[in-house]
Amino acid sequence: MGKLSNRMWRALGAQSSRNQSKSITLIKESTEHDTWAAGLADSEFAAAAEKLDITDPAGTDRAKFLALAREAGERTLDMRPFDVQLQGALRLLEADVVEMATGEGKTLAGAIAAIGYVLQGHRVHVISVNDYLATRDANQMKPLFTLFDITTGFVSEASTRAERKAAYDADITYGSVNEVGFDVLRDQLVTHSDELVSPRPDVAIIDEADSVLVDEALVPLILAGATTGEVPDKPIHDAVGKLKRNHYEIDTDGRNVFLTDEGAEFIEAELGGINLYDEEHVGTTLVHVNIAMHAHILTERDVHYIVRDGGVHLINASRGRVAQLQRWPDGLQAAVELKEGLAQTDSGEVIDTMTVQALIGRYPTVCGMTGTALAAGEQFRQFYELAVSQIPQNTDNIRIDEADRVYDTKANKAEAVVAFVKEIHETGQPVLIGTHDVAESEELEYLLDRAGVKAVVLNAKNDAEEASIIAEAGALDAVTVSTQMAGRGTDIKLGGSRGEKDGKSTGARDQIVELGGLCVVGTGRHDTERLDNQLRGRAGRQGDPGRSVFFSSLEDPVVTRNLSFKRDPESESEDGSMGAKGIELIEQAQRVAEGIMLELHANTWRYNKLVNQQRDIVVKRRMEVLTTEIALDELKASESERYAELTGTSVEKAAGAADTDAPDDATSATDPDSGDAAEMTITKSAVATEDKAPAGPVPHDVLVQAAREIVLYHLDRAWADHLAFVADVRASIHLRSIGRQSPLDEFHKLILDEFGRLPGEAVDNARTTFREATITADGVDLEGADLRRTTTTWTYMVHDNPFAGGGAKTLQGIIGIFR
Numbered sequence: 001m002g003k004l005s006n007r008m009w010r011a012l013g014a015q016s017s018r019n020q021s022k023s024i025t026l027i028k029e030s031t032e033h034d035t036w037a038a039g040l041a042d043s044e045f046a047a048a049a050e051k052l053d054i055t056d057p058a059g060t061d062r063a064k065f066l067a068l069a070r071e072a073g074e075r076t077l078d079m080r081p082f083d084v085q086l087q088g089a090l091r092l093l094e095a096d097v098v099e100m101a102t103g104e105g106k107t108l109a110g111a112i113a114a115i116g117y118v119l120q121g122h123r124v125h126v127i128s129v130n131d132y133l134a135t136r137d138a139n140q141m142k143p144l145f146t147l148f149d150i151t152t153g154f155v156s157e158a159s160t161r162a163e164r165k166a167a168y169d170a171d172i173t174y175g176s177v178n179e180v181g182f183d184v185l186r187d188q189l190v191t192h193s194d195e196l197v198s199p200r201p202d203v204a205i206i207d208e209a210d211s212v213l214v215d216e217a218l219v220p221l222i223l224a225g226a227t228t229g230e231v232p233d234k235p236i237h238d239a240v241g242k243l244k245r246n247h248y249e250i251d252t253d254g255r256n257v258f259l260t261d262e263g264a265e266f267i268e269a270e271l272g273g274i275n276l277y278d279e280e281h282v283g284t285t286l287v288h289v290n291i292a293m294h295a296h297i298l299t300e301r302d303v304h305y306i307v308r309d310g311g312v313h314l315i316n317a318s319r320g321r322v323a324q325l326q327r328w329p330d331g332l333q334a335a336v337e338l339k340e341g342l343a344q345t346d347s348g349e350v351i352d353t354m355t356v357q358a359l360i361g362r363y364p365t366v367c368g369m370t371g372t373a374l375a376a377g378e379q380f381r382q383f384y385e386l387a388v389s390q391i392p393q394n395t396d397n398i399r400i401d402e403a404d405r406v407y408d409t410k411a412n413k414a415e416a417v418v419a420f421v422k423e424i425h426e427t428g429q430p431v432l433i434g435t436h437d438v439a440e441s442e443e444l445e446y447l448l449d450r451a452g453v454k455a456v457v458l459n460a461k462n463d464a465e466e467a468s469i470i471a472e473a474g475a476l477d478a479v480t481v482s483t484q485m486a487g488r489g490t491d492i493k494l495g496g497s498r499g500e501k502d503g504k505s506t507g508a509r510d511q512i513v514e515l516g517g518l519c520v521v522g523t524g525r526h527d528t529e530r531l532d533n534q535l536r537g538r539a540g541r542q543g544d545p546g547r548s549v550f551f552s553s554l555e556d557p558v559v560t561r562n563l564s565f566k567r568d569p570e571s572e573s574e575d576g577s578m579g580a581k582g583i584e585l586i587e588q589a590q591r592v593a594e595g596i597m598l599e600l601h602a603n604t605w606r607y608n609k610l611v612n613q614q615r616d617i618v619v620k621r622r623m624e625v626l627t628t629e630i631a632l633d634e635l636k637a638s639e640s641e642r643y644a645e646l647t648g649t650s651v652e653k654a655a656g657a658a659d660t661d662a663p664d665d666a667t668s669a670t671d672p673d674s675g676d677a678a679e680m681t682i683t684k685s686a687v688a689t690e691d692k693a694p695a696g697p698v699p700h701d702v703l704v705q706a707a708r709e710i711v712l713y714h715l716d717r718a719w720a721d722h723l724a725f726v727a728d729v730r731a732s733i734h735l736r737s738i739g740r741q742s743p744l745d746e747f748h749k750l751i752l753d754e755f756g757r758l759p760g761e762a763v764d765n766a767r768t769t770f771r772e773a774t775i776t777a778d779g780v781d782l783e784g785a786d787l788r789r790t791t792t793t794w795t796y797m798v799h800d801n802p803f804a805g806g807g808a809k810t811l812q813g814i815i816g817i818f819r
Contacts, residue, residue, distance in 0.1 A: 030066035046149030099373035103541030209368025225790030295335035399540025406582025517545035
């Protein structure tokens with residue numbers, strides 16, 4: 001369960017040499033075609049590429065394709081791909097996740113692979129972690145694609161429906177993972193097939209693959225609709241805000257808070273002498289009290305969230321900036337807003353939802369690229385069946401990675417960090433300091449300022465200024481304090497903005513090279529070595545000199561959450577340093593944390609898997625209804641009298657057609673695990689119909705659409721109700737462990753039983769509406785039948801586990817329950 005080293009992971013199959021010899025041979029062979037490629041006019045490029053059959057990984061045509069890619073990169077972007085970039089592109093074409101170091105040109109490698117997939121007849125989505133990277137890369141690579149006569153587009157939060165449709169119609173579409181996912185969800189609302197935006201998935205190339213496939217994998221994407229929600233009770237929050245320390249207890253991991261007997265009595269008195277634990281309040285008031293306590297006591301401003309522009313914004317722990325469109329579930333978001341004195345935002349009714357992991361699982365072919373693939377190799381293998389290829393750097397890494405400096409307390413660590421940074425700063429060498437949260441970055445800025453060192457801070461509060469701050473982080477005398485650098489997608493150039501001119505080195509850059517390049521300082525280890533390595537990787541770019549060192553303490557969260565000591569280790573040094581013993585403890589804590597994260601990922605996926613399978617069944621049924629006449633065929637079979645009224649035919653004729661066209665029996669959704677294609681069909685029965693005869697026969701195409709809208713309405717309504725049921729079960733399922741039951745088994749049983757009822761209820765309701773709704777030549781009047789589709793929808797992402805990282809002690813309880 002511990003951390004897998006690169007050596008251990010390679011033993012499991014992520015070999016850095018995986019088929020690399022074939023790639024290298026092919027790249028060498030491609031140079032024989034350089035003269036041919038260089039001799040092509042721009043107008044001849046696309047035709048030359050189109051003639052190539054590059055499906056054979058070792059074929060001559062693939063070698064010719066590499067020659068074209070080299071020539072095209074230089075001709076359109078002034079970037080002649082290095083051999084290692086072509087190597088990365090080849091492994092992407094074999095559906096691997098490639099590890100390429102920071103600054104090695106992953107964007108160009110991914111673009112070349114995208115062209116290769118298009119030439120094989122595929123449609124490609126290049127998926128990134130945010131709109132900025134997706135838009136930047138699409139625009140930067142467009143001239144390259146144009147030379148090959150390949151169309152490209154991008155989707156962003158600001159894209160209109162027409163712009164999205166145009167982007168997805170292109171050969172290559174760039175987009176952030178959340179926007180691509182939201183488009184898939186929004187397509188589940190359309191009632192006309194020509195309104196569909198998101199195409200059938202084909203090939204996904206994932207940029208920053210570990211961030212998307214691991215860090216964001218279990219984040220649920222939500223499509224919500226307006227509904228009258230329950231407003232948090234302000235008197236409860238006022239009462240909770242008055243609690244004193246003897247009124248509650250926090251568990252040892254800081255993940256849960258409980259009322260003491262004194263606290264319960266205090267709250268009961270504040271709320272008018274109620275009994276929190278009687279039948280009237282235990283399922284309502286007590287729940288709200290617990291949510292309010294989480295908001296007031298466990299969520300910390302500038303650590304878990306910031307307040308900006310009149311709203312509460314979650315902080316993405318793995319990237320150190322505002323988690324765009326994300327919110328907490330189960331009333332916690334509104335509770336924190338109430339705590340901060342802000343207007344409450346409505347989460348609305350969940351119409352549809354899917355996790356990022358399920359979204360990526362829709363693609364038949366997935367590959368990716370990142371600077372830290374090996375460290376996430378076990379997750380790639382276990383959850384996506386993806387292999388990892390490590391691509392060597394174009395220039396050897398000469399960065400000096402020093403041993404960790406570990407201290408007994410946070411105070412001694414902070415003092416050591418300030419002293420070290422001041423010493424380095426006095427030489428003029430630029431320093432990048434990586435912190436874990438906003439509060440720590442601001443505290444460190446204060447301590448440095450007190451020591452006479454002026455620093456620039458980059459955190460979630462000013463992430464809009466990211467590009468300008470990073471542009472100067474490698475300049476002389478620069479000291480930059482940043483929350484987590486992962487996924488920022490911007491290289492730090494030595495010498496700052498004056499370091500290079502027209503692609504050539506300047507005196508400003510040379511001066512920093514003489515000083516030893518960028519010095520990276522980490523103020524504590526993360527829960528995974530992968531994030532540490534991403535921070536280190538900001539120095540030593542493309543063979544630049546550099547230096548990195550991490551300062552840690554035994555009071556850091558990675559230690560306190562994951563290790564227990566009978567007696568706290570003590571330092572024998574005056575400055576509190578712990579030496580080799582301290583390093584050993586930090587590495588042990590990180591190994592435990594990584595094992596916990598992997599196990600929690602696996603357990604959460606087990607919960608999500610069945611719901612995802614159920615969603616696939618509903619989506620398949622919905623697409624069938626949307627694109628065929630099956631809705632009318634089935635309603636004609638079960639409601640022949642009503643069909644005869646609407647069409648002006650005889651009942652006997654309608655029934656006869658029904659006997660010919662429709663199945664006799666209904667089948668409900670089968671067990672998703674069986675792999676069978678479950679269907680939902682409408683049964684025949686003699687049901688008395690209310691006289692809703694139209695003035696004349698309803699045209700066939702109008703009746704087809706009316707039946708479609710009726711069936712889709714009730715299918716969508718049933719699915720939204722099922723999701724609400726799933727959420728309720730999930731929220732309380734842990735209580736099953738009290739009775740020695742397996743929560744996971746009980747969860748599966750409950751939602752399978754409930755899902756088994758979904759088809760029948762949707763069908764019965766559709767039949768009733770078909771009989772009773774007004775249907776004329778103008779279509780069906782659903783509003784008149786009080787069946788209104790929500791006209792206001794919005795999308796967001798849920799931070800599914802607001803208090804993640806509970807540590808080994810929590811895991812002992814969770815894993816034992818889930819298995």
